[in-house]
Amino acid sequence: MRTALTDLVGVRHPVVQTGMGWVAGPRLVTATAEAGGLGILASATMTFDELSRAIDEVRGRTDRPFGVNLRADAADASDRVDLLIAKGVRVASFALAPKQEFVQRLKAAGSVVIPSIGAAKHARKVADWGADAVIVQGGEGGGHTGGVATTLLLPSVLDAVDIPVIAAGGFFDGRGLAAALAYGAAGVAMGTRFLLTQESTVPDDVKQQYLQRDLNGTVVTTRVDGMPHRVLRTDLVEHLESSSRAVGLYHAVRNAGRFKKLSGLTWRDMIREGLATKHGKEQTWAQMVMAANTPMLLRAGLVEGNTDAGVLASGQVVGMLADVPTCRELIDSIVSEAEAIVAKLPSLL
Structure with a gap:
């Protein structure tokens, strides 16, 4: 199935596995790439050295294109951009709008730049900077999300820019891919479906x-890190929702210290990243501390399996899933189903 995305990146199928923190590591990215999709490494929960090793591991397992997701506000974001350029990573993805200089440096080196955005105005901005494509996630998506459904957000972005648009939020099968293509998207991106x-x-x-x-198994809460965050409904989340902000802040500070030790960041680096997160937003200092808390809550659930102390990011699509296929089985089934649907459409005219 050939689209503007497959031509741009060099993959066989217009299916993207998103850069989920603690989930999108070398094994998942390699399996996605080998199945013909675009796998994206999640670097936000990796140290610089861990990211370097992860890129080498993927490169050692497959010769197919893959990407790396970066946090534009990270203290060492510029160094990570240089790392992607030095290692010849095909796709640079950004969880937040990148700096213009990052886009220009990456494009000059031949990388494909695909930021994730949540509004048409943001899509226009990064397109003006030279972004090659954008991923647009509707409110159904997991993790940090907005309040506009994909069915409205996607066409608004398609009307705003002339670069390829990849649809995310609520996709899990061939019906979704066919629908996204009908809207005018160049492919779909999925997180929760690849997590499973x-x-x-x-x-x-x-x-x-x-x-x-x-x-109904997910909820959008601001009690994890102060920003809208779609997660599974668990006892911990219910506790955070019902507890006072003082209690939440206490746990946030404690977990921020754990993340500091795990990541190797200094308090100065964490404060700098917190200031970058706070910049231009109506965000309290308490929310800034809570943002540093998030990686540890996600790690406890997604890595350690401790759901009593961890948070499980998830899209609403989780309620439609009932199996755990291989990446190849998943992508093959999505593409074959989409092809069958597209083939039937002319009979409607």
Whole structure:
């Protein structure tokens, strides 16, 4: 299935596995790439050296294109951009709008730049900077998300820019891919669906917790890090929702210290990143501290399998999922189903 995305990146299928923190490591990215999709490494939860090793590991397992997701506000973001250029990573993805200089440096080196955006005005901005494509996630998506549904956000972005647009938020099968293509998108990006694959390193018992959820099994909360965050409904999340902000701040400070030790960042680096997060936003200092808390809460659930102390990011699509296929089985089924649907459409005219 050939689209503007497959031509741009050099993959066989217009299916993207998003850069989920603690989930999108070398094993999942390699499996996605080998299955013909675009796998994206999540670097936000890696140290600089861990990212370098992860890129080398993927490169050693596959010769197919893959990407790396960067946090534009990270203290060492510029160094990570240089690392991607030095290692010849095909795609640079950004969780937040990148700096213009990052886009220009990456493009000058031959990389494809694909930021994730949540509004048409942001899409126009990065397109003016030279971004090659954008991923647009509607409110159904997991993790940090907005309030506008994909069915409205996607066409608004398609009307705003002339570069390829990849649709995210609520996609899991060939029907979704066919629908996205009909809107005018160049492909789909999925997180939760790839989290629930055999190559995902999320513990099996945690995957089973995902599979037990229905369409009402997620909630958008601001009590994790002060920003809207779609996660599974768990006892911990219910506790955070009902507890006072003082209690939440206490746990946030404690977990921020744990993340400092794990990541190797200094308090100065963490404060600098917090200031970058706060810049231009109506965000309190308490929320800034809570943002540093998030990686540890996600790690506890997605890596350690401790759902009593961890948070499980998830899209609403979790309520439609009932199996844990391999990445190849997943992508093959999505593409074959989409092709069959597209083939039937002319009979409607």
